[in-house]
Every structure is written in structure tokens, then in C-alpha cells.
Amino acid sequence: MIKIITTATFLAMVIANALANALPINGLTTGQISDFYPNLFAPAGWTFAIWGLIYLLLAGYTLYQLGVFQDNTDTARGEFLNKIGILFSISSLANAAWIFAWHYRVVPLSLVLIVVILVCLILINQRINQEQLSAKEKLFIGLPFSVYFGWITVATIANATVLLVSLNWQGFGLAEPIWASIIIILGFLIGAVTMLKNRDVAYGLVIVWAYTGILSKHTSTDGFGGQYPVIINITIVCIGLLLLGEVYLLISKKRNGNMRVLAKQS
Numbered sequence: 001m002i003k004i005i006t007t008a009t010f011l012a013m014v015i016a017n018a019l020a021n022a023l024p025i026n027g028l029t030t031g032q033i034s035d036f037y038p039n040l041f042a043p044a045g046w047t048f049a050i051w052g053l054i055y056l057l058l059a060g061y062t063l064y065q066l067g068v069f070q071d072n073t074d075t076a077r078g079e080f081l082n083k084i085g086i087l088f089s090i091s092s093l094a095n096a097a098w099i100f101a102w103h104y105r106v107v108p109l110s111l112v113l114i115v116v117i118l119v120c121l122i123l124i125n126q127r128i129n130q131e132q133l134s135a136k137e138k139l140f141i142g143l144p145f146s147v148y149f150g151w152i153t154v155a156t157i158a159n160a161t162v163l164l165v166s167l168n169w170q171g172f173g174l175a176e177p178i179w180a181s182i183i184i185i186l187g188f189l190i191g192a193v194t195m196l197k198n199r200d201v202a203y204g205l206v207i208v209w210a211y212t213g214i215l216s217k218h219t220s221t222d223g224f225g226g227q228y229p230v231i232i233n234i235t236i237v238c239i240g241l242l243l244l245g246e247v248y249l250l251i252s253k254k255r256n257g258n259m260r261v262l263a264k265q266s
Helices: 002-022 030-035 044-067 072-104 107-129 134-166 176-198 201-219 228-266
Strands: none
Touching: 002 030, 002 044, 002 072, 030 072, 044 072, 044 134, 044 201, 044 228, 072 107, 072 134, 107 134, 107 228, 134 176, 134 201, 176 228
């Protein structure tokens, strides 16, 4: 039953997101809604193409939990997949509901819903990190939720920023570039700590992707055109540090893999 619910809620999420721009819902596309709340944390439009990858990876997971790519050695994972499936179903319903809250410009509700998605993904990734995954499970379970988690981490911060803009928050009198810089640094710290704690290369790469989108928005002529050099410099530093963290994780994983091979041989 959980497998069917997981599949149905995934399809509902995909359909809601497709209709959001195809109709579009409430006469406005998702991007047009974003334009109502201009801010210095928003990335370039091309950055959102990552949703295509996210849905593709989640489709792979959905098929996997239905048994499409499983063999006899995977059947013992039923309880593990069911626990993830329940959380994923909740996140999918919240994602679909977020579309309507966003398109009808109920920004506070949209933030609540994206926090629900974030909490579900935190719990899913905690559950995944407790398991020793096979190569196939890393592809169909680990990777989809790492990428999704990474993007929702940044999206939650962006949604919170939009809420502040919608409320005409004045930032305690501080200039907007200063607050944007603080938010960018905060997002970097959250992303870097999560990446290193979970030893998750894919998650970190998604944060790099999002921050590259922010950098592109600030440097391109159809964006802010370099008006805020402090934000540009801070974003470049954050991207550089994230990439260094990625290199560290890759070297560390390779070293640990070599040590396990030597241990088996001895």
C-alpha cells in the first residue's frame, strides 16, 4: 500500500508542477510570481532547470521502490523503503500544495509547506545515512534525495527571503546588500556543515550550482550587472570553499576505500 501511495503522491507532485506553468495556475507562471518579490538572493532563471534532474532522479526512486530495478537481494529492504516512502509521500503532497500557495501568493503558507518538505528530507537523509547502501541503492535512493535535499535547503532560504520582502521588512535599518550577504553566508554555512557531516558530495554540488546561479544573476547584464561587488566577492568565496570541501570529501572517500581494500587483503 505504501508503494502505491508513494507513487500516487509523486505523480500528483509532478502534475501540479507541470500545470503550474502549462495553464498557468492563477494566470501566472512560477517565475512570474518570483518577479513580484525582487531580492538579491534569487539565482538566475537557468538555475531552476535542476528541477528536471530532480524529477528524473525521483522517478527512478519511485520505480525502484515499486520493484522495477530490484533483484532478489533487494527484497529485504522493504521496511527501509516503507519508512522513506511515508516521508517522501508527505513531502510530495507538501510540494504540490506549495505550488498553489505560491501561485495564489499566500507566501507565509508557502514557507510553512517548504519547511515541511525540508524536514521530511532531513529525516529521509538521516535514515539513509544509517544504512550501508549498495551501488544500486546509492543510485536509486541515495542520489535522488541528496540532490533534492540540497536544492530544498537553498529554496527554503530563498522562500524565507521572499516572505521578508512581501512583508516590506526593512532589515533593522541595514542596507539590502548587507542582509543579502548575511543570508548568503548563512546558506553557505548550513550547506557546508550538512555536506561535511553527511559526507555527501552530491548535496554539496547542488549548493554550488545554486550559488553559481546567484553569482550569474549578479554578474550578468540581464541581472544586476555587477552593482553589488561585495555580494559577488562573498559568493565567489563561498563557491570556492564549497569546492574545496568537495575535493576533501572525494580524497577522504578514496583513502577510506583503499584502507578497506587493504584490510580485506590482510
